[in-house]
Amino acid sequence: YDFASGRVLPTVYERTTAAALHHGAVNLGQGFPDRDGPRWLTDAAAEAITDPDVGPTNQYAPGTGLPVLRAAVADAHRARYGVELDPVDQVMITTGATEGITAAILAFAEPGSEVLTFEPHYDSYGACAALAGAELIGVPLRGPDFRPDVEALEAAVTERTSLILLNTPHNPTGTVFSAEELRRIVDIARRHGLRIMCDEVYEHLVFEDAAHQHQTILAVPGADEVAVAVGSAGKSFSVTGWKVGWVTGSARLLNQVRGVKQFLSFSSGPAYQWAVAQGLRDDHGFFAANVAELAAGRDLLRAGLADVGLRPHRAEAGYFVVADIREITDLPGPAFCDLLVRRAGVAAIPVSALTIQHRASLDDELQHLVRFAFCKDPATLEEAVRRLRTHL
Ligand code: PMP
Ligand code: GLN
Numbered sequence: 346y347d348f349a350s351g352r353v354l355p356t357v358y359e360r361t362t363a364a365a366l367h368h369g370a371v372n373l374g375q376g377f378p379d380r381d382g383p384r385w386l387t388d389a390a391a392e393a394i395t396d397p398d399v400g401p402t403n404q405y406a407p408g409t410g411l412p413v414l415r416a417a418v419a420d421a422h423r424a425r426y427g428v429e430l431d432p433v434d435q436v437m438i439t440t441g442a443t444e445g446i447t448a449a450i451l452a453f454a455e456p457g458s459e460v461l462t463f464e465p466h467y468d469s470y471g472a473c474a475a476l477a478g479a480e481l482i483g484v485p486l487r488g489p490d491f492r493p494d495v496e497a498l499e500a501a502v503t504e505r506t507s508l509i510l511l512n513t514p515h516n517p518t519g520t521v522f523s524a525e526e527l528r529r530i531v532d533i534a535r536r537h538g539l540r541i542m543c544d545e546v547y548e549h550l551v552f553e554d555a556a557h558q559h560q561t562i563l564a565v566p567g568a569d570e571v572a573v574a575v576g577s578a579g580k581s582f583s584v585t586g587w588k589v590g591w592v593t594g595s596a597r598l599l600n601q602v603r604g605v606k607q608f609l610s611f612s613s614g615p616a617y618q619w620a621v622a623q624g625l626r627d628d629h630g631f632f633a634a635n636v637a638e639l640a641a642g643r644d645l646l647r648a649g650l651a652d653v654g655l656r657p658h659r660a661e662a663g664y665f666v667v668a669d670i671r672e673i674t675d676l677p678g679p680a681f682c683d684l685l686v687r688r689a690g691v692a693a694i695p696v697s698a699l700t701i702q703h704r705a706s707l708d709d710e711l712q713h714l715v716r717f718a719f720c721k722d723p724a725t726l727e728e729a730v731r732r733l734r735t736h737l
Pocket of ligand 2: 358359374375516
């Protein structure tokens with residue numbers, strides 16, 4: 346959305362998917378799995394809708410979410426991260442992680458203030474900062490490792506800064522922030538009186554060869570004074586259409602986020618919430634199997650990209666691999682993606698579209714990086730690789 350002109354522009358994901366359809370391309374643009382989550386989970390949602398014994402699941406859920414799901418999220422935090430949360434006032438269910446992110450930004454970004462994030466970043470951060478009347482300021486993540494430069498982050502803090510937006514594991518680079526990096530960022534926030542929203546939607550999608558396993562920011566001592574974390578059932582269970590997410594944190598901060606969330610969606614689908622609660626209680630081995638499948642897809646795609654001279658970076662987590670295109674073209678990322686979808690029949694997203702105001706003037710490597718999604722069936726990835734080999 347261009348606030349100045351009032352024009353509504355489709356998001357980069359929608360544009361890429363439309364172009365893929367138009368050109369009959371393999372769509373490695375928008376990040377959604379082409380295989381649904383496990384059958385027992387979708388069965389649970391169906392059961393929740395039709396079985397009266399489950400309870401009322403076809404009318405408004407409580408605004409903060411079904412108690413059974415809040416309890417399951419709290420239990421999962423204890424089991425996975427050793428973090429204690431009160432399910433009554435330290436867990437709030439949202440309509441996808443997207444709503445949690447929106448509500449947190451609107452709650453914490455003061456009008457006229459600056460909001461810091463690492464670039465590239467998830468596209469809704471910039472739009473939500475603008476909705477809050479704040480300005481998003483980017484600190485670049487640099488290859489080849491895309492580790493967060495914590496000193497550069499602190500150097501970007503001004504007296505106008507109100508909020509830091511983190512995303513770990515990171516879309517699109519796959520970087521998993523270390524416990525030490527998170528500790529230092531929490532320390533910055535505490536010293537400068539800032540809030541943190543930490544987007545952890547890929548928490549369950551970390552590969553075994555990652556430099557670090559995921560740790561929620563809430564496990565950092567003292568983080569609960571400044572930070573809330575956001576999670577997504579869509580990402581965790583490969584059901585992105587369900588739009589169930591959660592925000593966790595201290596009762597004081599969550600109360601502020603809740604004050605905004607109640608006027609966004611008010612509440613969201615109870616049947617999906619009930620099913621997700623079952624999945625968090627017992628994933629039937631899904632998380633491990635999903636990570637193994639995603640890692641195989643990543644390896645297949647990375648090898649194919651390397652073969653045609655698109656230099657893939659490491660992807661430690663999530664759905665995406667970013668590749669440097671400079672070896673085979675002088676074109677900037679957006680023009681190359683345009684060519685790729687037309688000539689090779691493969692859709693991908695220029696990483697510059699995930700930077701502040703889609704900066705065309707980025708002088709550095711972000712301009713020459715392209716994001717490919719590997720959360721696809723092996724046959725789909727093989728077809729994409731075949732097309733790249735034939736047409737590039
Ligand atoms: N944050 C990041 C980093 C994402 O990649 C996405 C997209 N899946 C979201 C948030 C949105 O999550 P949800 O679909 O649960 O709203
Ligand atoms: N999170 C997905 C991605 O990064 C897409 C989400 C969307 O389409 N808004 O590709």
